[in-house]
Amino acid sequence: RKNGYRAGNSVFSSPSSPNEEEIRFLEAAEYGDIPTVREMLSSPTLNTSCVDFMEQNALQLACGNEHFEIVELLTQGKSMSRIGDALLLAISKGYLRIAELLMNHPSFRVNQRLTKSPGELMLLDPESDFYSYDNDGTRFSSDITPIILAAQCQEFDIVYELIRRGATIQHPHEYKCQCADCTHMRRNDALNYCLSRLNAYKGLASPVYLSLITADPVRLALKLSHELTRMADVEKEFKVRVLYDQQVQLFRLNSPEDRTQGENVPATVFSLSLIIYCTIYQTSLVVHTLVATRLSARMPSLKHKSSICVSTLRSKRSILILNAFVLFICTRTMRSPFCKFATHGMAHAQFLMLLVLNCIDRVEWFKSSPPFAFLIHQTSEHGRHTEFNWCEVFIMLYTAGLLWNEVTELWDDGPRNYVVQLWNILDFFLLVILITSFVASFISHQNRLQSNNAQNDVQYIPSKSTDDTKMDVSVPKWMNYYCYKYADRSHWIGSDPQLIAEALYSLGIVLSFTRICYILEVSEKFGPLQISLLSTVGDIIKWCGIFFMIFGAFLLGLFNLYSYYGKPEAKTTKAFTTIEETFITLFWSLFGLADYRGVEVKYDHQWTRIVGYQLYGAYNIITVVIMLNMLIAMINRSYSDVQVDSDLEWKFARAKLMMSYFDNGNVLPVPYNLVTIPLRFYGCVVQL
Numbered sequence: 001r002k003n004g005y006r007a008g009n010s011v012f013s014s015p016s017s018p019n020e021e022e023i024r025f026l027e028a029a030e031y032g033d034i035p036t037v038r039e040m041l042s043s044p045t046l047n048t049s050c051v052d053f054m055e056q057n058a059l060q061l062a063c064g065n066e067h068f069e070i071v072e073l074l075t076q077g078k079s080m081s082r083i084g085d086a087l088l089l090a091i092s093k094g095y096l097r098i099a100e101l102l103m104n105h106p107s108f109r110v111n112q113r114l115t116k117s118p119g120e121l122m123l124l125d126p127e128s129d130f131y132s133y134d135n136d137g138t139r140f141s142s143d144i145t146p147i148i149l150a151a152q153c154q155e156f157d158i159v160y161e162l163i164r165r166g167a168t169i170q171h172p173h174e175y176k177c178q179c180a181d182c183t184h185m186r187r188n189d190a191l192n193y194c195l196s197r198l199n200a201y202k203g204l205a206s207p208v209y210l211s212l213i214t215a216d217p218v219r220l221a222l223k224l225s226h227e228l229t230r231m232a233d234v235e236k237e238f239k240v241r242v243l244y245d246q247q248v249q250l251f252r253l254n255s256p257e258d259r260t261q262g263e264n265v266p267a268t269v270f271s272l273s274l275i276i277y278c279t280i281y282q283t284s285l286v287v288h289t290l291v292a293t294r295l296s297a298r299m300p301s302l303k304h305k306s307s308i309c310v311s312t313l314r315s316k317r318s319i320l321i322l323n324a325f326v327l328f329i330c331t332r333t334m335r336s337p338f339c340k341f342a343t344h345g346m347a348h349a350q351f352l353m354l355l356v357l358n359c360i361d362r363v364e365w366f367k368s369s370p371p372f373a374f375l376i377h378q379t380s381e382h383g384r385h386t387e388f389n390w391c392e393v394f395i396m397l398y399t400a401g402l403l404w405n406e407v408t409e410l411w412d413d414g415p416r417n418y419v420v421q422l423w424n425i426l427d428f429f430l431l432v433i434l435i436t437s438f439v440a441s442f443i444s445h446q447n448r449l450q451s452n453n454a455q456n457d458v459q460y461i462p463s464k465s466t467d468d469t470k471m472d473v474s475v476p477k478w479m480n481y482y483c484y485k486y487a488d489r490s491h492w493i494g495s496d497p498q499l500i501a502e503a504l505y506s507l508g509i510v511l512s513f514t515r516i517c518y519i520l521e522v523s524e525k526f527g528p529l530q531i532s533l534l535s536t537v538g539d540i541i542k543w544c545g546i547f548f549m550i551f552g553a554f555l556l557g558l559f560n561l562y563s564y565y566g567k568p569e570a571k572t573t574k575a576f577t578t579i580e581e582t583f584i585t586l587f588w589s590l591f592g593l594a595d596y597r598g599v600e601v602k603y604d605h606q607w608t609r610i611v612g613y614q615l616y617g618a619y620n621i622i623t624v625v626i627m628l629n630m631l632i633a634m635i636n637r638s639y640s641d642v643q644v645d646s647d648l649e650w651k652f653a654r655a656k657l658m659m660s661y662f663d664n665g666n667v668l669p670v671p672y673n674l675v676t677i678p679l680r681f682y683g684c685v686v687q688l
């Protein structure tokens with residue numbers, strides 16, 4: 001690009017053209033005519049730094065055409081100009097011998113020319129043309145030092161030589177650094193400032209450079225890539241994220257299929273902590289052969305299903321065996337990640353079974369026979385519960401176990417790491433809902449007991465329609481409310497604690513079952529499918545942003561139009577007369593379940609009627625035809641996107657799940673983990 005620009009420029013502005021002798025010399029250098037160059041170098045009249053019409057001198061021409069001997073001749077003799085530029089050219093073209101020859105040239109020892117960037121050298125010596133490409137400036141951006149260029153070009157030997165000679169890549173300052181240099185550069189030339197940072201990072205992130213400056217390049221690369229990811233959010237000018245992907249290339253170097261490329265890079269030891277780091281931050285790394293084998297080695301039982309553990313757990317009496325197993329054999333085998341995974345999974349399955357059993361007494365075909373008596377809710381015969389049944393007691397025990405589990409996890413991981421994992425947030429909500437539900441029903445039980453103790457009237461009023469006046473005035477009003485007399489549901493107020501408890505418990509059931517998804521991630525069949533589904537959630541949230549804006553606009557518009565027609569003689573239906581009615585009508589019309597005549601008014605108000613029809617019609621077209629179809633298209637697209645590398649995503653999710661079982665905490669599954677409470681407190685006391 002630069003050449004084309006220069007050529008055009010030169011033809012018309014006609015700079016001082018070289019004379020006959022100079023043309024011969026330059027051509028000899030360009031085409032590798034060694035005898036001519038040697039002969040002409042001894043000529044006293046020749047200006048060795050002469051340039052051709054492209055403003056290239058003999059050294060640059062010889063370098064560009066890889067004439068090693070001519071470069072050697074040129075650099076031996078009289079002082080030669082633009083040696084720095086020739087070096088950059090040799091590096092960028094990968095001419096190792098020429099680059100080494102030039103690096104050894106004495107002129108590099110002045111002003112630390114090998115380590116400073118052309119731009120910095122210009123500040124020291126403005127007249128120098130050491131690094132200039134032509135009269136206009138340097139070949140590359142002025143912040144490119146030889147080592148940055150070599151690192152970017154992945155020239156292993158050149159980088160090695162440069163590091164040996166003391167060259168390093170300076171780590172760029174923080175983006176918003178307030179030091180004098182940064183402020184000056186930012187104010188003078190913001191574009192160049194950003195470019196120079198990007199160039200430096202590109203050099204730093206190069207696998208060759210990383211593997212040469214540290215014994216553990218992978219760790220450093222991950223650190224760097226973490227920094228770059230963070231920066232990509234701040235520095236919008238250049239999405240440094242490109243680099244982040246480039247980073248990951250480094251690890252391919254270590255994989256067997258790519259041996260040829262990475263022979264020079266020392267193989268790296270993957271430590272466990274490093275793998276943990278990988279699983280948190282880098283999806284693609286987990287699939288890396290080395291990491292994957294390491295993980296499998298840590299979880300041998302997952303790979304070889306023949307182990308005793310699996311066969312035990314698969315047998316039909318697994319639940320009984322599991323309980324015995326958990327209670328009595330609390331040995332070291334329990335600590336193995338696979339056993340932990342299996343026992344925790346089984347414990348959750350038991351919990352779900354309890355949830356199912358707990359509602360079975362209201363299923364029609366259930367006949368209460370003595371062996372199932374423990375399932376029946378001990379109700380006063382007309383609605384209000386007076387006691388918890390065994391199922392509920394066990395569910396509470398499990399909930400307590402879950403709570404203790406989460407507390408220890410929060411304690412061990414710290415709040416930050418705890419919140420990062422979305423499953424933990426789900427668990428938190430599940431716990432809050434279940435505990436609130438139990439507290440509410442406990443309050444109801446207590447009130448019922450107290451009021452029963454206080455009064456002994458047994459006259460039961462079956463429904464609200466009958467006489468309410470026989471209230472006992474000797475006890476407080478709330479006791480009358482809870483007494484046996486008003487036990488029928490028709491007497492309850494909307495905020496009755498038992499109603500609240502029942503509603504929350506239903507929510508809790510749904511959340512408990514979603515936790516199955518967490519375990520399903522391990523399955524090869526369901527895992528990828530489930531991840532595809534989860535990824536569409538993001539799309540739905542984005543879509544909702546636009547949808548609620550449109551929905552809100554029509555909600556307010558239609559409500560304003562019809563809010564004065566609330567009376568039955570004004571409008572055929574209640575639709576749009578209140579905010580609630582408007583919301584209901586608009587929401588259900590998304591699914592075609594609302595009446596289009598909702599906009600009609602009984603009075604002869606044509607204008608209102610027409611505007612109403614227009615608004616409602618426009619709403620239907622925009623939401624049903626456009627928005628809903630857009631949502632379907634979005635889901636389609638992201639589903640097929642994920643499907644393409646669902647294997648990778650699944651392996652990532654599975655590895656993450658595996659990692660969560662590697663740590664030593666929470667060996668015992670819920671609710672047996674409650675046994676550890678005293679131990680834990682004892683541990684804390686001893687520490688103090």
Ligand SMILES: [Zn+2]
Nearest residue numbers: 173177179182
């Ligand atoms: Zn700074």
